[in-house]
Amino acid sequence: SQALEVPPDLRFFLAFNFLNSSALLADFLPELKELLLRLGPDQVYVSIHENGSDDGTANLLLGLVPWLKKYRVPHSVRVNQTLDYNATLTGLRTRPESVDRIQWMSMVRNAALVPLYDGSTGLWPGVDPDKLRVVFFNDVYWKVSDFLTLLHTNDQAYDIACAMDFYTTFYDTWVTRDIQGRVPSGVYPYLRERKSQRLLKEGKPVPVRACWNGLVVMKAQPFLKAEPPVRFRHCGRARGQKAKEGEDPCYASECQLVCDDFRRHGYTQIFMNPQVKVTYEKSDYGWHRKWWQSWLDFALGMLYVPLWPMFLPTVDHPGDFEECFGSQPFFVDQPWLCIVLSAASCLGLCTGAIMVPYHYRYATGCKPLNAVKIK
Template sequence: MLRRRFHPYNRIRRILFALIFFLLNAHFFFHFLHSDPEPAPDTSALWEYSPYVAIPRVHGIGKVYIAANHWISAKVLKPYWINGLLLLIQQLGPENVFVSIYENGSWDETPAMLRELDEILDKMGVARRVLIEAVTHREQVAELVAQGDDKPGWVMTSRGKKELRRIPVLAKLRNRLLEPLEQLQRQGRGAFDRILFLNDVVFTAQDVIRLLKTRNGNYTAACSVDFNKPHQYYDTFALRDSYGREAPAQRFPFFASGESQEAMMDGRPVPVKSCWNGMVAFDAAPFLRPQNPLRFRAVDDSLAVSHVEGSECCLIHADNAKHGFHSRQRAGVWVNPMVRVGYNFPAYQYQRLHMYSWPEYLISLPVRVGVWLLRMPWSKEQVSARIKEWKGEEAGRDEPGDFCLVDEMHVPEGLAGVFP
């Protein structure tokens, strides 16, 4: 009797079909589980700010330089971001912070809200620079175009024309936040312990304090975890695990097997090579050194033209490691899984209420099984080949942030999405 021969690809196909079936069922299960949830507890008190209410000070953190870019952020600014910042300053002490905010061309209520914040900070006696651009987003884009496409940041694209890369612009905007730091150093007032970058996210003062105290302050950089949907983390572009690999899943536990996944499952600080994730605290020392201070950058145009790009928020970690910054007390880049922020209130509230609860552990099962079966994350052979070819074209070329790079070209058509 003839027997049907079993081909290994049939087994792989069956496994993949079973996996897809399982993932779909898990998705629908959690969709219906949370489609009609019980009323969430009232968390509005977390953002109740009053200049007349004394709040206990938090000690042992030192002086913090707080930096934030804003563009069309009105939906998050009130009450969450602004009140979260004010409550944080109350706990750290106005004399222990400097606030640097840069707004570029918003057309919503963001400029007005930041001007109001500036007045409140003035009454609190907070040293600051709140810089609000007087030009619109459209005017800023027109100015860049008028400067000509022979300037750095312009590359030839597959559309057959030179276009402006997005990442060099973002790096420049982030560096503008650090301009007051240079002025303070010249004045002898630049002795900061931490540089804290805040995205336009929902957070509380307690979230930031917990982040600043990650590993009792023993870190080069520490990041939160950011979410734009209740179950889905956001910043895939900058996050790299302890081996420099991309996170293969946007659902818990995010990382492939290894120490990063194990730490995430246990709720311990997660060792990574790079992160940003909505909120990140750096040891200030690399930003303050007199020679070659740490700043944001993009990959060279000559490399980007080969369809390779990397986040400025990842490259800054690579540059920090390249220059060998470390100290006995502060070492390593870490994600604090107990600090979660959201780009909207529903995402933030869900994570605050459900982190490390049974639904999160349950949903991790198909993620971990799928990552293991598909051997994710997959290698980036094309990117590696392009980097190797680029290095061979000219002696001395080097890119320490090769683990940051992806097979993408961030050149928004029509420049509509150049700015954040």
């Protein structure tokens, strides 16, 4: 349909990080080839960064290079790479236990964007940076139709557009924050805010404070033109350490911090598109694409909603949760209610029987972004 055409004036920098992904690549690479043929060599650059795999991932990625050359697709495919973007981690292919995971992940993601950062793509001279999009793919199952639908999120009026990712239940609850900066649930209706629930039910893009969710399209301007330019980063310390003066108050994902930094630079239009569902297991992908599955989720989710007042706290919780998530977390606090809701989910064959019975002092994530001074 016309709505799913690729605008001819846009350019796409496709970024990929792979580690031990050989099982996934059997489905991933054919879909990528189809997408590249759809976009054409004049609209796209492919940047792949792999480090430390021991399952044949590197060889599979190298096998893609002749195809990219045949179809004249500009690319950078780097395998068995060491990271040398931080002097303390020079020469490492895999993360040692002594290195914080988010520090490592921020370096890995930046490595995938190096050709964009340093201008070595040599592409698109004179192209308006506002027409350039950065697209990040996690190790997920997806289809070309997912990319096209995500691209047209909110009639393309966005700074960041995210899919929804599932590992049985909604997966990326650590990064995602609703429009009020609160943590989502792993089960439908995912977000607490009523307008967001209505948009989800209608399959319309939902404004959020932060998201990533396995597949994301971002404007390139903050990476290229902002002062200082946006980069993937960590909050300056390892998990469990207290923040020093000037550091981010809470331990957070590099993906959430990118959303935070976009907002700080005035790029505040961030949307999660419930029409785009990607998964980390092939079987989950088939399940979440069934047309009736979302209606079943909705029906079962409505069983939860009347009970929410029973487990939403009415007083502030001290400590890490209050500092990083605010005073009204979404998670179930009473064990008996966890059992009831999980049983309802299981009996209804909803997205899964895991109701997110996390402890409410979940000491990760960042302070709700509406509580941060953002202009």
